[in-house]
Amino acid sequence: MRLGIIGLPNSGKTTIFNALTGSNYPTEPFSSGQLEVHTAVVSVPDPRLDHLSQVYKPKKTTYATVTYTDIGGLDKGIGEGGLSGPLRNELAQVDGFLHVLRAFEDETVLHSLGSVDPIRDLAVIDGEFLLLDLIAVENRLARLEEERKKGKTDNKQQHAFETALMEKMHAHLEAEQPLRDLDLTPDELKLVRGYGFLTLKPVLVIVNMGDDPNTTPPDLAYEHRHTQVMALHGKLEAEIAQLDNPDDVALFLAEYGIERPSRERVLQASYDLLGIHSFFTYGDDEVRAWPLRKGGTAVEAAGTIHTDLARGFIRAEVVAYEDFVAAGSNMAEVKARGKMRLEGRDYVVRDGDMIIVRFAV
Ligand SMILES: Nc1nc2c(ncn2[C@@H]2O[C@H](COP(=O)(O)OP(=O)(O)O)[C@@H](O)[C@H]2O)c(=O)[nH]1
Ligand SMILES: [Mg+2]
Incomplete structure (x- = not known):
């Protein structure tokens, strides 16, 4: 921006x-x-x-x-x-x-x-x-x-x-x-x-x-x-x-x-003003905040990270930041609670979504 x-x-x-x-x-x-x-x-x-x-x-x-x-x-x-x-x-x-x-x-x-x-x-x-x-x-x-x-x-x-x-x-x-x-x-x-x-x-x-x-x-x-x-x-x-x-x-x-x-x-x-919010990627290498226009979809989010991720998009693993914190900031607990969702390309990303893109190129 x-x-x-x-x-x-x-x-x-x-x-x-x-x-x-x-x-x-x-x-x-x-x-x-x-x-x-x-x-x-x-x-x-x-x-x-x-x-x-x-x-x-x-x-x-x-x-x-x-x-x-x-x-x-x-x-x-x-x-x-x-x-x-x-x-x-x-x-x-x-x-x-x-x-x-x-x-x-x-x-x-x-x-x-x-x-x-x-x-x-x-x-x-x-x-x-x-x-x-x-x-x-x-x-x-x-x-x-x-x-x-x-x-x-x-x-x-x-x-x-x-x-x-x-x-x-x-x-x-x-x-x-x-x-x-x-x-x-x-x-x-x-x-x-x-x-x-x-x-x-x-x-x-x-x-x-x-x-x-x-x-x-x-x-x-x-x-x-x-x-x-x-x-x-x-x-x-x-x-x-x-x-x-x-x-x-x-x-x-x-x-x-x-x-x-x-x-x-x-x-x-x-x-x-610009109608932008953030989603996150996370892992041992890097945690990162990415800007995305409100209303932007999972595949757009993938494209923000890398064009390859958009091209080869399969699914996105999505966890709401609040659900992550509520589960003690523990991903195993998040999954146990069923709070990790698999979303398709048209899923509308929400502010604070933690996303991992599954893709194949
Ligand atoms: N008194 C006062 N002077 C200011 C203020 N803001 C800017 N200035 C002064 O106004 C002059 C022009 O500021 P500058 O930022 O260079 O303006 P620009 O031409 O729009 O980039 C400088 O001498 C600044 O110190 C302020 O809030 N109060
Ligand atoms: Mg100036």
């Missing part, structure tokens, strides 16, 4: 990237506004995996990971001229956005639009993304029309399907609605997913609140699908992320009345 951190210059993107990843990239009061990208991979903490690791004492314990990309270089007006190839690529590649809004006042930090106004800033970037998607849809429609004129439509039905879809999307974007609010069938979604439309991607809006722990976040009244809003104190959280000693962290959190570091909150929210 790949999440892109976006927002206006000086909103605190790099600061929050540092907070989420424990990195220490310099943050500056005057942003260059140039394309600048940082990437880091973080493990997703999971107490259940910690427990499995204690039980199996494997050679290796592997947590699920999330890749964060701090994408500098967006600003008002950027949609008009179209995006540079590299920036477009970075944006298209991510599975979802963390959209950082500046709510903190600080005279020493420049604001590219002259004043602190998170609601306006949200609308500014949204407007740019709408425009970019609109241009992309128009380009696609022009291409489809060209193909039609040249008679290069080998599959007429497919051509008509896509044309109708692009027209529907066009109307929606012209009404200034993000594509994530549009009803799309699974077939339609499958077709457009590869195009990397920006307003289709889920978004976690992060209000960067500043240094006073008592400020209340502004009400953004931001009601869209596949969207969540969260407030945090970017600079404080970045400082916390630099602390090594857990006692220091606890003190710091208590002092500022922060219940849970935003590293964890953001990961949790991102999983929810």
Whole structure:
């Protein structure tokens, strides 16, 4: 899973990237506004995996990971001229956005639009993304029309399907609605997913609140699908992320009345937003957490581990994590209780399922 951190210059993107990843990239009061990208991979903490690791004492314990990309270089007006190839690529590649809004006042930090106004800033970037998607849809429609004129439509039905879809999307974007609010069938979604439309991607809006722990976040009244809003104190959280000693962290959190570091909150929210949960594989060699979309089947889970496992899938041995713990974390006891199930390829995997795939290639 790949999440892109976006927002206006000086909103605190790099600061929050540092907070989420424990990195220490310099943050500056005057942003260059140039394309600048940082990437880091973080493990997703999971107490259940910690427990499995204690039980199996494997050679290796592997947590699920999330890749964060701090994408500098967006600003008002950027949609008009179209995006540079590299920036477009970075944006298209991510599975979802963390959209950082500046709510903190600080005279020493420049604001590219002259004043602190998170609601306006949200609308500014949204407007740019709408425009970019609109241009992309128009380009696609022009291409489809060209193909039609040249008679290069080998599959007429497919051509008509896509044309109708692009027209529907066009109307929606012209009404200034993000594509994530549009009803799309699974077939339609499958077709457009590869195009990397920006307003289709889920978004976690992060209000960067500043240094006073008592400020209340502004009400953004931001009601869209596949969207969540969260407030945090970017600079404080970045400082916390630099602390090594857990006692220091606890003190710091208590002092500022922060219940849970935003590293964890953001990961949790991102999983929810992208509709992802985890299953586990286990054994003496490795215990591991794997991300899977909710609704994903046993054969999809197998494919996440290795394509061979999906290709040669026979059955999956499935144990619910809770049943494992209830049986004293003892697999023999799990079996004695009849809690190990043999499931076929279409079994819908649940959060926390412990899975061993039987396969033959
Ligand atoms: N006072 C204050 N300054 C912040 C906060 N978050 C970021 N900044 C400052 O704002 C400036 C720009 O931050 P940076 O993370 O580089 O923004 P970016 O351009 O969006 O990557 C830096 O001087 C940061 O120290 C915050 O929560 N409070
Ligand atoms: Mg930056």
